[in-house]
Amino acid sequence: MALKLSEKGQHEVTRILARYPEEQSAMMPLLHLIQEDKGFISITDQLELAKLLRVPPMKVRGVVEFYTMFRGEKCGKYLIQVCHTLSCAILGAHTVVDVIRQKLGIDIGGTTKDGMFTLMKVECLGSCGTAPVMQINDDYYENLTEEKIIEILDSLK
Amino acid sequence: MAVKFEPVLTKFIDNPDQVKIDTYIRNGGYKAAEKALKSMKPEDLVKMVKDSNLRGRGGAGFPTGLKWSFVPKGTDKPVYLAVNADESEPGTFKDRLLMEKDPHQLLEGIIITAHAIGAETAYIYIRGEFFHPAKILDEAIKEAYDKKYLGKNIFGTSNNLDVYVHRGAGAYICGEETSLLNSIEGKRAYPRVKPPFPAVQGLFDCPTIINNVETLCCVTHIVNKGVNWFTSIGTEKSKGPKLFAVSGHVKKPGIYELPMSITLRDLIYDVCGGMLDEKRKLKAIIPGGSSSPVLSADTIGTQMCYDALQKHKSMLGSAGVIVMDDSVCMVDAAINLTRFYCHESCGQCTPCREGGNWLLKILESIEEGTAKPDDIDLLLNACWQVEGKTVCPFGEAMVWPIQAFVARFRDEFEEHIKYKRCPIDKDRSIRR
Numbered sequence: 001m002a003l004k005l006s007e008k009g010q011h012e013v014t015r016i017l018a019r020y021p022e023e024q025s026a027m028m029p030l031l032h033l034i035q036e037d038k039g040f041i042s043i044t045d046q047l048e049l050a051k052l053l054r055v056p057p058m059k060v061r062g063v064v065e066f067y068t069m070f071r072g073e074k075c076g077k078y079l080i081q082v083c084h085t086l087s088c089a090i091l092g093a094h095t096v097v098d099v100i101r102q103k104l105g106i107d108i109g110g111t112t113k114d115g116m117f118t119l120m121k122v123e124c125l126g127s128c129g130t131a132p133v134m135q136i137n138d139d140y141y142e143n144l145t146e147e148k149i150i151e152i153l154d155s156l157k
Numbered sequence: 158m159a160v161k162f163e164p165v166l167t168k169f170i171d172n173p174d175q176v177k178i179d180t181y182i183r184n185g186g187y188k189a190a191e192k193a194l195k196s197m198k199p200e201d202l203v204k205m206v207k208d209s210n211l212r213g214r215g216g217a218g219f220p221t222g223l224k225w226s227f228v229p230k231g232t233d234k235p236v237y238l239a240v241n242a243d244e245s246e247p248g249t250f251k252d253r254l255l256m257e258k259d260p261h262q263l264l265e266g267i268i269i270t271a272h273a274i275g276a277e278t279a280y281i282y283i284r285g286e287f288f289h290p291a292k293i294l295d296e297a298i299k300e301a302y303d304k305k306y307l308g309k310n311i312f313g314t315s316n317n318l319d320v321y322v323h324r325g326a327g328a329y330i331c332g333e334e335t336s337l338l339n340s341i342e343g344k345r346a347y348p349r350v351k352p353p354f355p356a357v358q359g360l361f362d363c364p365t366i367i368n369n370v371e372t373l374c375c376v377t378h379i380v381n382k383g384v385n386w387f388t389s390i391g392t393e394k395s396k397g398p399k400l401f402a403v404s405g406h407v408k409k410p411g412i413y414e415l416p417m418s419i420t421l422r423d424l425i426y427d428v429c430g431g432m433l434d435e436k437r438k439l440k441a442i443i444p445g446g447s448s449s450p451v452l453s454a455d456t457i458g459t460q461m462c463y464d465a466l467q468k469h470k471s472m473l474g475s476a477g478v479i480v481m482d483d484s485v486c487m488v489d490a491a492i493n494l495t496r497f498y499c500h501e502s503c504g505q506c507t508p509c510r511e512g513g514n515w516l517l518k519i520l521e522s523i524e525e526g527t528a529k530p531d532d533i534d535l536l537l538n539a540c541w542q543v544e545g546k547t548v549c550p551f552g553e554a555m556v557w558p559i560q561a562f563v564a565r566f567r568d569e570f571e572e573h574i575k576y577k578r579c580p581i582d583k584d585r586s587i588r589r
Contacts, residue, residue, distance in 0.1 A: 021361055022342065022361060024342060024343035025341060025342050025343045026343065027343030027344075028323070028326060028340065028343060029323065029324065032285070053343070059343075059344070062344075062345050063343065066503075068327035069285045069325075069326035069327035085247045085494075085497050086247050086248070086405075086490060086494060087404040089587045090405055090481060090485055090490075123247075123501065124245060124246075124497065125286055126245060126284065126287070127250055128247065128248050128404035128477065128479070129402060129403065129410040131404060131405075135286060138288035
């Protein structure tokens with residue numbers, strides 16, 4: 001059984017492999033691809049990726065575990081990541097977390113019962129000039145206020 | 158605003174069309190690359206950048222031309238250019254702007270630099286969270302291939318160049334150049350022992366130059382406007398325009414392109430409009446990203462250049478300036494940054510992996526009022542156990558801020574211990 005991806009994903013694999021002189025270099029782009037395709041990176045996919053890249057399975061596992069963005073498990077449809085490093089912290093990151101907690105009824109690391117939202121606190125997102133900041137899936141939301149957060153959450157269905 | 162400076166790197170960032178190659182060309186783009194490839198030898202370019210005194214804009218401030226000259230002459234191995242777009246140092250947010258708003262300016266710098274060092278492949282290593290900037294870069298690269306500015310025989314010369322975007326996945330350590338290389342090779346991002354230096358043995362064991370985004374953007378303008386233009390800006394040892402990323406308690410946080418002769422006072426009170434809450438006093442400033450030692454308010458007369466900040470026992474670093482007013486508890490700020498470094502330690506070296514947690518525990522006990530009077534010395538001793546004892550400079554990045562917070566605000570640390578509580582009103586300060 002080979003790595004199963006959507007048709008678009010399968011096409012990408014060849015393109016990605018061609019970028020590097022060594023197969024293992026395609027590891028991170030392919031892990032991103034799998035996660036975009038399936039929402040997380042299962043053990044089965046990790047084993048298949050190891051075969052594709054001709055590396056021991058532990059090399060794949062080691063990379064998945066090292067980088068915080070790679071997930072071994074499913075999360076909510078919307079992954080909310082609130083920055084709480086210094087510039088965001090002094091401009092009210094804790095209020096952002098409190099507002100989301102209250103609105104969604106979940107704690108840090110939790111997912112709403114309907115599987116829509118997962119809430120995380122993360123380190124610096126590199127958007128300190130527009131603090132406080134959160135990232136939902138691929139998008140940044142900046143200069144957050146209580147009203148803005150509620151509006152954003154209400155718009156996500 | 159009394160401080161006046163004609164921006165160069167950020168001249169076109171307000172034009173939404175600047176991301177398109179035709180607009181970029183209309184605004185004078187790709188002339189420098191064409192000139193460099195058609196009429197300049199690699200050694201001329203290296204000399205030019207050396208003469209310009211351009212220093213790396215990523216944080217270390219290493220002379221760029223000198224770095225380029227370390228690639229072994231006549232090597233039979235392929236040479237690589239790795240672009241450091243990892244931008245993960247808290248307080249730093251300048252490269253994202255350059256990539257999002259003017260991606261071709263970076264590509265042009267890459268084309269020129271690749272010619273100077275003899276590279277035919279360049280990887281832009283961009284932090285994983287920057288999904289949209291990565292897409293913008295991908296689109297810009299596609300446009301450049303279509304115009305034959307990338308690919309085979311670019312600008313009708315014998316030069317070939319392929320450029321690829323390589324996304325990270327949320328690890329701060331990848332900003333360290335050798336771990337960045339391991340990350341491109343599909344490995345855990347552990348820093349490598351130096352020597353060998355990447356310029357000799359880097360990516361895939363081949364000579365590799367790693368340059369920051371802003372550094373490469375500067376290269377384009379040095380070729381365009383000349384060495385004399387570049388060296389006419391700034392102070393004696395800090396030449397050229399510089400992006401300052403200001404965050405925290407100021408009225409107008411943001412990214413400002415200025416000469417490094419600007420004082421911290423002008424940056425905060427003129428350029429950034431002063432303190433966010435005018436009733437509050439300026440208390441502390443981190444001048445160059447979270448790992449640069451904090452300054453107290455009495456040092457705002459300093460120029461924001463490499464030498465002056467060094468005299469104040471700090472550094473320009475990435476020029477990510479974090480401004481804090483007197484609502485911030487200095488122990489809390491130290492805890493916040495130490496927690497960041499603990500989380501981001503790659504775990505390879507014991508002093509850093511274990512030391513971070515000890516530092517955090519001691520700091521937390523000070524904040525909570527359970528520390529003993531000699532715990533400040535214990536904290537400094539633990540810092541010393543980490544400093545200089547790790548493979549990469551991450552160890553220093555973790556302890557320098559703590560040492561500086563203690564050195565400049567020792568009274569506040571002692572007050573916590575003496576009264577067994579934090580003297581700052583928690584509702585207004587950082588809550589953990």
